[in-house]
Amino acid sequence: MNNLGAPVIELENVSYTYGGDALLSDVSLHLQPGSFHFLTGPSGAGKTTLLKLCYGALLPTSGRLTACDQNVAELDRDQMALLRRRIGVVHQDCRFLDHLTLAENIALPLMVSGKGEKAQKEDMDELLNWVGLGARQDALPPELSGGERQRAALARAVILSPDVVLADEPTGNVDWDMSQRLLRLLVELNKMGKTVLIATHDLSLIRAAKSQVQARVLRISHRNVQLAGADL
């Protein structure tokens, strides 16, 4: 694991307020290149909000957020789009386009970034085999199981070889075996040098990961992020 260099994502005293309510307050967080983090806390604590801030879907109300050496508050929409190509995101609900096949959904980041069809085909075959979905590439998203959807979402998140992978409750809709399979894929990505941040309330997943990877566990509590203790 490589922890050298400037943080890939850096929050300095970041607060986020919505409708007059502070959802996050004065959060400071550094994600070093190649690090592996879990973000945990009860439902509604602000895990998803923090992830959305990290990939620019929300902007901080105050404080400074830097992602891939760029201050997200200063980016225009085009620059934000380019930043998102460097940050892979896996959502709990996967967010597929149901009228496109699995392969087309996974290839979306390649398509929007203007990569050629030949490059897409090569990247796709490799990636589909990696997530074990080579035989399902022509299926439509509604035809997939929860585990297949999550693996496909992970494949889509990493197809552009991003610097960071953010996963929001990636194992929320899958059984234990599938959650372990997904975890192994995320650990493999980390070993390839990717920074990984997983938001989850599943403590058993965090315990299982400890034997595979050196992970920092962060807990959201009282609208702030703290390093979790050994009681996990």
Next chain:
Amino acid sequence: MLLPDSRADRVVPPTGYTAHLTLFVSGAMAFLAVFALALSLASDRLAERWATELAGAATLRINAPADQMAAQTKAALDVLSQTPGVASARALTAEEQIALLSPWFGSDLPLDTLPVPQLIEIIEGEPGMDVAGLRLRLGAEAPGAVLDDHTRWRAPLIDAAMSLRRLGWISILLIGGATAAMITLAANASLAANAQIIEVLRLVGARDRFIAHAFVRRFTYRAFFGAVVGVLFGMIGVLLLPEASDEGGFLTGLGFRGLGWLLPALIPILGAAVAFLATWTAATRKLKELS
């Protein structure tokens, strides 16, 4: 930007009522535009014909008892032959006078039994004749002669034709504006209905330009194909209009002439351009709202 990109175009679902709305609106508007264009061109031709055919011409009418008709006609022709600015003057033959009257009285008109005035056609030369002076001389030599230089009714006719042409072009502009408005509404509805798709595309790093292009291409092609169908139906309608004829006057002959038949081919291209601009504007605005 408008080159088809089958994979990129698939990111927006192909169905939805906006697709049918765009096709129908562009088709209907193109159909109407064909008729407005035909009206404009026909009015233009009419104005030009009236202006050129009637300008430089005058008619002399001899109203005289039958026994004086030949003498007064000869006297009038003599005066005209000596009048500066008159290029030629000739008395219409009985057959020509019957042809002029037949639309109203039928072709078997017994002209010799009717007190029909003798008509003399006058063609003006350059620099033109002194109408007032000619009237005075004719009054002295042929008291039954009435000179009509057409100015009294030529100007309003040309004005009417020019107004018709203006109306035709205004109609085309209104059709273009209405098409733009309808396509803007359809594009906005489509963008709103596909907000989740836009969100996913943004999530994976799509720029606004990529998203807008997917919508713009779709609406532009739909508008183009709808307009092609509309123009084809419009052309069939124009072809079925009655041919220009003397009996029909200026209400017939509203179709196209010569190279004018090619002009409707521009309508789908202009329709596509209108759709392109309308969708691009709507998409740019909507994407800004959705950010």
